[in-house]
Amino acid sequence: MSDEFARDVKKGLSSEPKYLESKYFYDTEGDKLFQEIMGLSEYYLTDCEFEILHQNRDKLLKAFSDAGNPFSLVELGAGDGLKTKLLLRHFHGHSADFTYLPIDISPNVLNVLSYELSRDLPGVQVQPYPGDYFDGLDELNRKDGGRKVILFLGSSIGNFQPDDSLNFLKGLYQRMNRGDQLMIGFDLKKDPHIILRAYNDDSGITARFNLNLLNRINKELDADFNLDNFYHYPIYNPLNGETRSFLISKLAQTVRIGYLDQTFHFHMGEPVSMEISQKFDLTMVDELAGRSGFAVEANFFDSRRFFLDSLWKKP
Ligand SMILES: C[S@@+](CC[C@H](N)C(=O)[O-])C[C@H]1O[C@@H](n2cnc3c(N)ncnc32)[C@H](O)[C@@H]1O
Known part of the structure; x- marks a missing residue:
């Protein structure tokens, strides 16, 4: 490094x-x-996205498992998995057939996450990858051609330089198969204060x-x-x-x-x-999806409409 x-x-x-x-x-x-x-x-983003995932956990399970089929749940920049854990617990509780693959550039945070998951949710299959987003996805594609659902939460999509977000999404598109899904967290424009x-x-x-x-x-x-x-x-x-x-x-x-x-x-x-x-608005989100080749399947908002988790599919 x-x-x-x-x-x-x-x-x-x-x-x-x-x-x-x-x-x-x-x-x-x-x-x-x-x-x-x-x-x-002050950092409203986490609460908003937590609320979205909690409120929509049933819908997400249905959408991700595509009528009970197995899938790899890949998370880009998983961090401490604070919000994802609620989905993992729900999916596991409903006997979904999935493996969780957190990818993160920080080996430290990934070690902590893996340890906590083995302690709290020992039945969930976890395959962590310490490294860059695309390296992790390339490694997974070499090993497994199964259906993928990719999570990119926390509005990390907003941390790219202007134009790089579109290139990043095109890179994701290339690493996905038809029918694979991608759910991205977008922090929305709101009161500047x-x-x-x-x-x-x-x-x-x-x-x-x-x-x-x-x-x-x-x-x-x-x-x-x-x-x-x-x-x-x-x-x-x-x-x-x-x-x-x-x-x-x-x-x-x-x-x-x-x-x-x-x-x-x-x-x-x-x-x-x-x-x-x-910070994004819906026009920007639709444009990013369209220009990178994805179809928007569903949009999930929190009650204040501060934040959006947008679920896309590679058609
Ligand atoms: C803003 S935090 C978000 C964490 C979590 N997704 C959330 O929503 O709370 C960003 C995370 O992405 C990781 N990260 C940043 N750049 C990365 C990259 N290029 N490849 C892999 N992980 C990265 C960081 O180590 C960090 O854990």
Whole structure:
């Protein structure tokens, strides 16, 4: 991992403007902080999607099992599986014939998830894959050509750079067979104050989550970032639905990354782009499905219509 991590950090910090890739947020400390974020009152996304999955668990079982047929339930970026566990428990309780395949780039979070599932739901077959989304899917396709239902929850689809989400969906389409399904969580456009607060909580956990990536670079790439010299700055643009978070350099400073044997200069006030969290409307969702080749089978909303889980099929 270190070589790839180092290469991506070098590329991001040598760019103009500077950026770091949000997939690197998730080391052991990042996993912990993200779990804290999910418990924050400001972070409405988790509660909304939990409500959707809970309210629609029967419909989802019927749709996924396609009249009682076996299926692989693949989850991209499963994290701690907080919401998925409710589906697994329900499906297992109704004797559905399925295997759960969580894919996550963080081996730590996957180990915890696997342990908890073997303890709490020992009857569920679990085959975890630590690594990147497509590597996990390619590995599964080499081993098993059976029917797949892919979950991509938590509005992770919003974390791609503009245009990359469509390319990602096309990549998923290529790795699926006719009749396979894909359910994606989309955070919807809403009151900008509510959205911005979700990325700027009063207790500062989201700030720590962002700053932790500098700490990870310090630890894994022998760097000397002083975390006190940066602050977290999120914005929401209601015109295009983009939330972006930045780390801003408080002063002119030079940071050395030992692993790269290189220094990087930051101006006072210079932003490092950290994460995009795109917010969607139904037109955008339909367009993404259509342009990537999928047919929308059903849309599931929470009671406030803050969030959407959209179920698609490869026709
Ligand atoms: C925002 S969390 C969402 C977790 C969970 N899906 C949810 O809805 O609560 C994103 C998860 O995706 C994982 N992840 C991010 N980029 C990834 C990638 N390129 N390949 C595999 N996993 C990735 C992270 O490690 C993290 O656990």
